[in-house]
Amino acid sequence: MARLTQTRGALSFRAWLALSAAGFIAFFAIWWVVAASGLVSPQFLPTPLAVVEQFAGLTQSPFVGYTLQQHLASSFGRFALGFGLAVAIGIPLGLLMGWYRGLDDVITPLFDALRFVAPIAWVPFAALWFGTGIGGPVLVIFTGAFPPCVVNAYRGARFVEPRYVEAARTLGAGPFRMITEVLLPASVPSIVAGLRISAGLGWQSLVGAELIVASSGIGYLLVKGQANISTSIVMSGMIAIGLVGFAIDALLRMIERRIQRRRGR
């Protein structure tokens, strides 16, 4: 059976490599041909090479006040703050909700009601309460990154092996030790999975927030590129956003794998 499912449409490594390379080349070739043919003006669709040049240029000479790295650094600072707050508040809250039924009953309806508000819809209040410097975007990132932290810590704590809880209780563990020494370690895989979702949503929310309210950062670079009708700047920014988002996810995936391996899964 295993052999049968394998042979179904299976490719040799060489065929796979050739097709992948062809797909890769086709993507850039189509882009290049459309851009270079003159059907679309280069202002709206620059060639891939022009985008790479622009990207390199942005790392050297500042655009709207900062170079690309400086924009990324200020974005990343906001992201780290918002994400850190979401983790620091969300995980303890989720664990407590998993342990105390009463807290669960009170928080869950509020949480479900607020969850349907898109993080981006917090932008007007974020700007009104905390301004457009660092506080406003941080609130938006927080609202994006917070729910997965709470939900996954809660699920981890709720579905912990009952035997462990009983054992700890028999040995006389109080609520504090129960949460920190039984529920938290048992929830780690669920929490780490939540962190990946949370970081992804937080990074997206950051981009959204900076598009609307910010005076520096990678989203601000995009908006200014848009205002200057410079597609190559916008595309450079998009590439930078994709790279950083990819790096954040890769880092968390590495941590996830390491934890799984240590637990012998």
Added chain:
Amino acid sequence: MRKPSRRRSLWIGVATFAVVVAAWYALTTLTNTISPGRFPAPSEVWDALKQIAVTGYADARLAGHVLHSVKLVLLGFAAAALVGVPLGLAMGASRRVEAFVNPAFLLIRPIPPLAWIPLAIVWLGLGDAAKVLIIWFAAFVPAVINSYSGVRAIEPHLVEAARMLGVPRLAYVREVLVPGAMPMIFTGLRLSLQACWTTLVAGELIGAIAGLGHVLYQASLDIFPAMIVVGMASVAVTAAVMTVVLGYVERRAMPWRV
């Protein structure tokens, strides 16, 4: 055992909301602890709701804004499903298609949908076309990935049986591939609907002529906190309603799973 505890949860939920509203009233109208410029009082929110529902705000009534936003989401969503689901099915069914399409897909996948907004505005301006393009991007990637995983999750026995019985290609797609992948496809669509909605609100906040995001934008320009609350609540309620409706469609499309 189950029923009373459920009922208890419901009552606690209702009580919680009552306490929150009471605290809101006490902090704003009664004691003025929170100034009206920071967060509105319940009565102000009610007035703002009446204003936008009856006389209109930001060039249209509430129903008009909601309909405009929902129409754009459904358009972009349908267009993405129309292209994304067949592509995902093809990638799942054929390793050749997968190997060919995957590189381009891996390149665009890490870019969040919101980051396409400026590009869409440069290409298509502030009108509806740009919004539909953004929503298309938001829904396309999840549609492809989930249709693809849906095909891969089909029981191998089914595929082998169909092959052994010599089922013709078209019938194979209609009777095995699509129904087998359907559960995953719907999960993907439901998840991406949320993403679409968020993306649209962001797009409308950045530049639009109508829609709920435009209401939020106008309200923050006018420093009108009550209208911001109305806008946020409308965004949340519309999202909730769309999710419920899609759940209903899902049950109707897959009667065998109920």
